[in-house]
Amino acid sequence: MxxxxxxxxxxxxxxxxxxxxxxxxxxxxxxxxxxxxxxxxxxxxxxxxxxxxxxxxxxxxxxxxxxxxxxxxxxxxxxxxxxxxxxxxxxxxxxxxxxxxxxxxxxxxxxxxxxxxxxxxxxxxxxxxxxxxxxxxxxxxxxxxxxxxxxxxxxxxxxxxxxxxxxxxxxxxHFLGKETAQNILAFRFANGIFEPLWNRNYIDYVEITAVENLGIENRGGFYDGTGALRDMVQNHLIQLVALTAMEPPAIFDADSFRNEVVKVYDSLIPLKDNEFDDHVVRGQYVANGDKKGYREEKGVAADSRTETYIAMKIGFGNWRWSGVPFYIRTGKQMPTKVTEIVVHFKPTPNQMFQCTEGACPTANKLILRIQPNEGTVLKFGMKVPGSGFNIKQVEMDFTYDRLGGTKVGDAYSRLIEDCILGDQTLFTRSDAVESSWKYFDPVIKHFDETPKFPLYGYPAGTWGPRESEDLMNIDNASWTNPCKNLTNTDQYCEL
Missing domain, CATH: 3.40.50.720 (NAD(P)-binding Rossmann-like Domain)
Structure with a gap:
């Protein structure tokens, strides 16, 4: 080697x-x-x-x-x-x-x-x-x-x-080398109770988050010419989108699996010139307390317009996902480090139980957490003991640390070993690279050709620009970790 x-x-x-x-x-x-x-x-x-x-x-x-x-x-x-x-x-x-x-x-x-x-x-x-x-x-x-x-x-x-x-x-x-990323496929295709629900008839929307609680870590020279979209979205996040949205391969081998990944990318609906404002939000962290802003980082231009946060709404032109929005986001200097997929199921067609004490019955939610505390959480409504029919959302969860000493393998070890063995299943094929870029290239060109495209500041240590909430509110949706304590004058959300 x-x-x-x-x-x-x-x-x-x-x-x-x-x-x-x-x-x-x-x-x-x-x-x-x-x-x-x-x-x-x-x-x-x-x-x-x-x-x-x-x-x-x-x-x-x-x-x-x-x-x-x-x-x-x-x-x-x-x-x-x-x-x-x-x-x-x-x-x-x-x-x-x-x-x-x-x-x-x-x-x-x-x-x-x-x-x-x-x-x-x-x-x-x-x-x-x-x-x-x-x-x-x-x-x-x-x-x-x-x-x-x-x-x-x-x-x-x-x-x-x-x-x-x-x-x-x-x-x-390396995201595809993580056991929990591979477990998305096992969860979907090894369990008969979820796959029949995995489509536009039962799912309202999907959100995919991959954020970090660190800055650019002395990588200013590289990052300032790259940005969040190139660094994370075009590869890591879109791979997680593919695992969530793909069709079952006919057989589970490298070619069949990667064929289905390419089909997902090919079905992405390109954004039109008049859709960028409603589908993309960019942000850049600014100083907050003892945390310095992005433009104060070593190797970063004082007037840099490179995004350290990006949220996007994407859609598919295929039978399974037509009309179901996927919301993806990534960012630096967030309150925590987490990578997870949240599947929001549609609410019941008729809500027979009333809101009580300010709480209303909510739709089912499935969380597939890649990191940290790797595992799966299913949220559903149950009756609160006592008189009446008060409904509270409860959780049924599994985490890998409950496997009794079974180690969650290292992603790079898995992928290097796969390469030694000649197994390309978890590696990206050339047509997938190009298909992914075909979708994101117009977005990058729009940023470059539209100097006035908004770049919102958000204090380091917060969940990003408030406008990312507005992106979802159009569809009556919201992030699992939303911005809090907003006012009409806020340009970003407070921690």
Whole structure:
């Protein structure tokens, strides 16, 4: 395995702990080697020492085993090199190092991981091809974002097709590696009581939230040229939309599953020029107490109009979901970190029970929580004991921590192992990337071509602009975690 960008945050925080987990559980067989590649001047020994130290920071204490960690880092090697344009001789040196490690074996069983800035995504596969490292059984994992817009995504696909076969390319989205994201499929298709209700006849609307209680974490240079839509919506959130909205695959294999994902993207109804104001709300966090505003972050322009929050209303032109709005939102500096899907069922056709003490019977609600406290909650009405027929909404819930010691697997461990095994089910196919961009590209162009398109400020630590509530109120809907204490003069909601 060759990790490009081995001195970066992704490698030390996610990839090395994931590989250690596979090593610890004996899920990587044989005398494997991991070659770290970046510009930093490490040797094999200093790189091993660096990773050994970082493992103690990013591996849960209960999973740390000093002897196993010492053994794991002996599998690590390092090559200091340039990775971009004009670095062909460096790739020749890398090839020689890999052949030296392989000894007399044919240099064929290679896995490349691009944990680099996106600017290198188009250059690394070209160099691998030029030096003959794109061997028959090689595989390459590419992080998101895959492209900056539709045109760049199509160009990247052409570059990768010229160097690798599609079955060698693994476009990774770590959200799909989470057990709870995969459980959406099991929940829908393994239980006969929900699938008959999973359509426009019984569901009123769906909301999907993926928010964080942190800012941009010293990524200002990257984030200010990206924004929430490119960073989260076009990949993570739309993947969760696909899992929620897709049809059952005829058989559960990589091609059948990914065919249904593409059908979901193809059925998205494009926004017209006069619909953006009613379907999209953008926000940017501002200073609040000891929390600084986005424009005060390192690497961010003082007059930046990059969104750190975005909420959208999307619709489908297909039989199952016609007329059912899906509301999606993501944001930085929210009150908490949560990723969840909330399915709002339609209310009963005739409400025979009256409101009492300010509380009214409410429609059923199903919550599929990806993180934290992973699990499922079903909300339904029950009679309150005593005289009369007072109805109160109660919860029936399940969380993974109730499985009695069963570990919720690490997303990167699962996806790296799938790549080793050649299973592409949870990786994005080229046509899905392009289909997703076809929907979001006009939205990005509208932002770029309409300087006056609103960008609302919201205090860091709140649930975002009040206008995101208005987005849903048009359909008599509301977010599960709504803005509170609003007045007519508020430009945002208070914590």
């Amino acid at each position: 060759v990790i490009f960008g081995a001195s970066g945050d992704l490698t030390k925080r996610k990839l090395m702990p994931a590989l250690y987990s596979l090593h610890r559980e004996n899920r990587i067989k044989g005398d494997y080697r991991v070659m770290g590649v970046s510009r930093t001047a490490y040797t094999d020994e200093t790189f091993q020492a660096y990773i050994r130290q970082e493992l103690e920071k990013f591996i849960p204490a209960e999973e740390q085993d000093a002897a196993l960690m010492d053994e794991f880092v002996t599998h690590l090697h390092y090559e200091s090199m340039e990775m971009g344009e004009g670095a062909l001789s460096h790739y020749e040196n890398l090839k020689a190092r890999l052949q030296d490690l392989a000894g007399s074996k044919e240099l064929d069983n290679l896995l490349f991981y691009l944990a680099t800035p996106p600017s290198l995504y188009s250059q690394i596969p070209v160099n691998l091809k030029e030096t003959g490292l794109n061997v028959k059984n090689a595989r390459i994992i590419v992080e998101k974002p895959f492209g900056y817009n539709l045109e760049s995504a199509q160009e990247l696909n052409e570059i990768y097709r010229a160097a690798f076969r599609e079955d060698q390319i693994y476009r990774i989205d």
